[in-house]
Amino acid sequence: MLLLFDIGNTHTHVGLANGRCVxxxxxxxxxxxxxxxxxxxxxxxxxxxxxxxxxxxxxVPGATPYARRAIRQLWKLNTLELTPKTLRGLGIDYPKPKTxxxxxxxxxxxARHHFGAPVVVVDxxxxxxxxxxxxxGNYIGGIIAPGLAAMTDYLHEKTALLPRIKIREVKxxxxxxxxxxxxxxxxxxxxxxVRALIAELKRELKVKQLPVVATGGYARLIASKLPEIxxxxxxxxxxxLRLTWEATQVQGHL
Numbered sequence: 342m343l344l345l346f347d348i349g350n351t352h353t354h355v356g357l358a359n360g361r362c363v364x365x366x367x368x369x370x371x372x373x374x375x376x377x378x379x380x381x382x383x384x385x386x387x388x389x390x391x392x393x394x395x396x397x398x399x400x401v402p403g404a405t406p407y408a409r410r411a412i413r414q415l416w417k418l419n420t421l422e423l424t425p426k427t428l429r430g431l432g433i434d435y436p437k438p439k440t441x442x443x444x445x446x447x448x449x450x451x452a453r454h455h456f457g458a459p460v461v462v463v464d465x466x467x468x469x470x471x472x473x474x475x476x477x478g479n480y481i482g483g484i485i486a487p488g489l490a491a492m493t494d495y496l497h498e499k500t501a502l503l504p505r506i507k508i509r510e511v512k513x514x515x516x517x518x519x520x521x522x523x524x525x526x527x528x529x530x531x532x533x534x535v536r537a538l539i540a541e542l543k544r545e546l547k548v549k550q551l552p553v554v555a556t557g558g559y560a561r562l563i564a565s566k567l568p569e570i571x572x573x574x575x576x577x578x579x580x581x582l583r584l585t586w587e588a589t590q591v592q593g594h595l
Contacts, residue, residue: 429588447581
């Protein structure tokens, strides 16, 4: 059994996988690594299952040593960390590869493997990111925009009258309350944002058809009325880590 860690700014996603797919996953706040709760959560999640390997990607450098230490203490294993140097199954055509978020590379690996090239990944996380793999199978860059929750929370925190809202579907295009107006701006607005960016990417890549894979917390909500999105894959990042491990084992470069 393989243990997968996607350590994000807000949440850590932990998955269990076999040689074919991600079987199940849990999420918990990334801040729990420094307090010791994360280690207990992971141990409880795994239970008595035999762990043969561990892979992680992290955009929170301060949390990474805690995860490595927990894996070593619990299963006596060293951890494979996804970086541009350990990347498999994907080329990079980018000026400074070290500045690419490793979660974005994991997404690109999985999208390239399952959907071919060219392909675009839209990740609705703390930030909304679009990552692009060109027709030759190289990661060439992407786009970063504020996430839905970040935007609506900012409006609440920086104004006296705008409330904190829970993101959900809204059917009307004209708000009859402050909350409804904010929801329209967030949900319909982000669909418009993603649609426009995909159109620009098609022109940039000179393609008429472009597979677009969505992942992250609000992926299913936004994709539900956005035909430009080809598929929603909640475990895309973890799948990219799984594929990285499998390719590493085949090439013998662990």
